[in-house]
Amino acid sequence: MRTHRTPLARRIQRGFTLVEMAIVLAVIGLIIGAIAVGKDVQRNAEYQKIANKFAMQWKAAYDQYYQRNGGVLGDCQQAPTYMVNGAQTTFAGAAAVCTRTGGSAVAGIPENFANTGFKICNGQGYAPGQTGAGDTTLSSQNLRELFNRAGVRMPPGRGEGQEDRYLYQDTNGNATEVQVCFQWNPPGTTSGAGNVMVLRGLTPDLARFMDQVIDGKPDSREGRFRIQGRVAHNGGAADANAPGTAWEANNTIASSIQTSDAATGAATPAAATATGRQFDEDRVVLLTAHWIMEE
Structure with missing residues (x-):
């Protein structure tokens, strides 16, 4: 006895069309792309945090130290050198730069300091x-x-x-x-x-x-x-700029x-x-x- 397939049976056995496959592949590509982009976004956000909330904040702290002390970090207040760690340097053979004993015969420029x-x-x-x-x-x-x-x-x-x-x-x-x-x-x-x-x-x-x-x-x-x-640079004229x-x-x-x-x-x-x-x-x-x- 011959049977006839119903429209429902034909629909159940039907596979994906090319359009449907293309849509699925496009969605998968978007997901993979979003994951890759997400990693880059996360890394850039971390870098931005390091720059703004760490390095920039240390720059602000350094500037605040200068304004509050009237000298750079680790320098002498009473006889500043304007060099970081200036308090540990010596000047013209003196025992300590903060006292500046002697050395009046030379200029107070970095070339005349030691331990810098x-x-x-x-x-x-x-x-x-x-x-x-x-x-x-x-x-x-x-x-x-x-x-x-x-x-x-x-x-x-x-x-x-x-x-x-x-x-x-x-x-x-x-x-x-x-x-x-x-x-x-x-x-x-x-x-x-x-x-x-x-x-x-x-x-x-x-x-x-x-x-x-x-x-x-x-x-x-x-x-x-x-x-x-x-x-x-090697000092040549072409290297200057x-x-x-x-x-x-x-x-x-x-x-x-x-x-x-x-x-x-x-x-x-x-x-x-x-x-x-x-x-x-x-x-x-x-x-x-x-x-x-x-x-």
Whole structure:
């Protein structure tokens, strides 16, 4: 006996049309794209927080210290040098710069001071050379003690006692710490002469972002935000106003911090453009930057 299929049975056995498949694939693509974009948005938000609520707040605290004390961080009030950590320097062979005994035969300019350029931190943090070449000697003055003595409120940072630190994740998901210090750079320093904020533990991606925020020009040689330890121009006339240099190191090269592997070391970030391991689980190479202060 012959049977007839009902319209309902035909509808049940029917597959997806090309239009329906295209819609499904488009929705899946949108979801995947939204996830990828969401990660970038989250990272940019974290970078913005580091720049605005940490670095910028430390800049404001430094300026407040200057206004309240009439001198820069760690300087002598009665005989200022206008150099960070000036109280630890000596002048024209004198025992202490704050007394300025003798030395009237020479000018009170940086070239006539000794023991200059020591950085003021709250502890050593990264060992010298871990986040780039050019680290200076640690001052005997403590960053946190100086701000507390002056009654200047510091940014919250990682918490009480670690206001100079900020924890974030690098692009490979590894925990990374930014540390703030201050120091004075002698004339001719490529990262900027005068008093600078030292930011240690920056990934290249974060350094580029902060450079763009601070002076609008992501250039590691020029502007108010520069990489520490950059080799100076060779002095030729063509180099005087030559274009700067990018933050070369990328976000896929391993850093050899506290290891003995063959990954690109923190002291040679420029080599990270072409050498070193490129595994997603590796720690991203870290850099040190100098932010030039107005005072």
